[in-house]
Amino acid sequence: MNKSTRIFITALAFISVNTFAAGDAAKGKAKSATCIACHGVNGNSMVPNFPKLAGQGEGYTFKQLQDFKAGNRKDALMAGIVAGLSTGDMANLAAYFAKQTITQGAASKTADIALGERLYRGGNRDRGVTACIACHGPKGAGIPSAGFPALASQHAAYITKQLKDFRQVSINVQTESTTPARDNDNRKMMIGLTKSLTNVEINALAQYISGLH
Incomplete structure (x- = not known):
């Protein structure tokens, strides 16, 4: 487990999640x-x-x-x-x-699963990419109490788009662009995580996550 991952796990203890009355x-x-x-x-x-x-x-x-x-x-x-x-x-x-059960997803047979797994579990310390496992768990179940979503078996195309939308925030800052982006993540963690990811890495991560179960 790298240093960035340990910091994120420690930070979870200090994150408060807004509570609400359970729905019907x-x-x-x-x-x-x-x-x-x-x-x-x-x-x-x-x-x-x-x-x-x-x-x-x-x-x-x-x-x-x-x-x-x-x-x-x-x-x-x-x-x-x-x-x-x-x-x-x-x-x-x-x-x-x-309360519903998600249908099992599957990674593409041509996907670079090894790269996706390496990033998901270990991140990339040299580029400041935190391991996804810190917030989303070893099997992608998330941490509901901390507001971190489940990812396992989600469509790879959807995951790819969300990661690119989070990354776009940093691109907009650098280029003074107003391209649509997503910035509603918890404490801007996803914006920080995605800013250094390449398209190849995003695609590999999305495919790996889609096959988690």
């Missing part, structure tokens, strides 16, 4: 009818560009829905969907999807 999964199931078109039955999307929601931490999903509604996470389609959701609706949806 039964009510969430009824409300989820509007989510099926993109996210699939029981939150298992069949479309690689749309994330699987099944089994995701309740607090994490709730925060993302809040962020979409507040404009802290940008997506035109989701902005329209969440516009009519109350705080209770979002909590209920989060509770419902948290």
